[in-house]
Amino acid sequence: MSPRAVVVGPPGAGKTTVGELLAAELGLPFRDVDADIVRTVGKPISDIFTQDGEQEFRRIEEQAVLAALAEHDGVLALGGGAVLSAATRLLLADHPVVYLSVCMAEGVRRTGLAANRPLLVGVNPRATFKALLDARVPLYQEVATVEVDTDGREPDEVVRAVIEALTGQGGQ
Ligand SMILES: Nc1ncnc2c1ncn2[C@@H]1O[C@H](COP(=O)(O)OP(=O)(O)OP(=O)(O)O)[C@@H](O)[C@H]1O
Numbered sequence: 001m002s003p004r005a006v007v008v009g010p011p012g013a014g015k016t017t018v019g020e021l022l023a024a025e026l027g028l029p030f031r032d033v034d035a036d037i038v039r040t041v042g043k044p045i046s047d048i049f050t051q052d053g054e055q056e057f058r059r060i061e062e063q064a065v066l067a068a069l070a071e072h073d074g075v076l077a078l079g080g081g082a083v084l085s086a087a088t089r090l091l092l093a094d095h096p097v098v099y100l101s102v103c104m105a106e107g108v109r110r111t112g113l114a115a116n117r118p119l120l121v122g123v124n125p126r127a128t129f130k131a132l133l134d135a136r137v138p139l140y141q142e143v144a145t146v147e148v149d150t151d152g153r154e155p156d157e158v159v160r161a162v163i164e165a166l167t168g169q170g171g172q
């Protein structure tokens with residue numbers, strides 16, 4: 001069993017939104033590793049960060065990704081920081097991986113009103129988001145088999161572009 005598409009990208013790229021629509025369009029089940037973690041641990045991700053720390057969250061996340069990659073055969077969305085794990089990046093080499101990209105301004109706009117993203121809470125969300133992109137874009141690109149830009153595109157347009165990109169590489 002293996003996912004038909006694994007979706008990665010920064011917070012606000014639309015991994016959950018586009019992932020769900022993509023799964024519906026392909027007639028496949030959708031799974032989100034962030035939701036798996038909340039269910040398994042029994043508390044919101046923001047509480048895991050504040051009560052247990054980011055390092056513990058990353059440990060839990062690595063295990064959750066490992067399990068989901070082995071169990072799920074539909075569309076799988078990863079958390080925004082899952083690619084920080086070298087072990088996860090190695091595992092992703094065997095899968096079709098869609099990198100949804102988003103620029104800093106659009107990413108800040110999309111995530112700006114959400115208080116439940118622990119890494120983006122702070123005095124300067126633009127600088128925080130830029131630092132996050134600087135550190136992670138090379139990692140998203142390293143694991144991606146296709147990259148789809150989401151700036152200025154509605155979620156259903158992104159879904160069409162993803163399907164085109166996956167079809168173009170012989171998969172879907
Ligand atoms: N292409 C898009 N155009 C406009 N708004 C979008 C688009 N994709 C997602 N959004 C909006 O941006 C917000 C964040 O989207 P979503 O939760 O799907 O991102 P995510 O990548 O799953 O983030 P996280 O890493 O925090 O889980 C939501 O309010 C969603 O409706």
Ligand SMILES: O=C(O)C1=C[C@@H](O)[C@@H](O)[C@H](O)C1
Pocket residue numbers: 010011034045078079080081082116117118119
């Ligand atoms: O970008 C990140 O590091 C994160 C993104 C979310 O999907 C969650 O996995 C969590 O809030 C951490």
Ligand SMILES: [Mg+2]
Pocket residue numbers: 015016017032034077
């Ligand atoms: Mg999400």
